[in-house]
Amino acid sequence: MTTSIRVCLRFTPAIAAIIVATPASAIDCVGGYQRVQGNLIATPYCQDQQLAQVAREYGIRASAAKIRNNPNYKKEICRTVWTDIRVQTTCLDAGVPERGGVR
Numbered sequence: 781m782t783t784s785i786r787v788c789l790r791f792t793p794a795i796a797a798i799i800v801a802t803p804a805s806a807i808d809c810v811g812g813y814q815r816v817q818g819n820l821i822a823t824p825y826c827q828d829q830q831l832a833q834v835a836r837e838y839g840i841r842a843s844a845a846k847i848r849n850n851p852n853y854k855k856e857i858c859r860t861v862w863t864d865i866r867v868q869t870t871c872l873d874a875g876v877p878e879r880g881g882v883r
Contacts, residue, residue, distance in 0.1 A: 812870065824848075827870040831857060834867050 812830035813820035828847045835842035835857045847854045851874065858871035871877075 812866065822869075827867075827873075828854070831861070831867050831870050834861050834864050838864075 807825060808815040809826035809829045810820055812822065812827045814823040814826045825848070829844045831854070832842045832844040832847055835847075838861050840857060840860060842853075842857055847857060854874050855876050858867070858874050858876035861867055862871035862876050
């Protein structure tokens with residue numbers, strides 16, 4: 781085996797670990813929008829982060845992960861804070877406020 785191949789094989793697992801272990805914190809959220817190549821794009825991930833932040837400001841102990849993984853919890857949070865303009869779009873997408881029953 782040549783030296784260059786041995787060096788490459790030695791570093792391959794380290795490089796793979798870095799690529800696979802990209803943390804969620806690498807996502808740059810700005811007020812419910814994700815910064816992608818200098819542009820702000822509305823993404824569900826960042827909107828859930830924003831909803832959790834607003835809920836905490838209202839005194840609700842909410843985590844973005846729980847909001848993301850439980851649509852009913854998201855609705856529960858939205859029922860309390862949906863009048864805050866920062867989360868109105870997020871809450872409308874979640875179905876809050878509810879608009880009557882099925883006809």
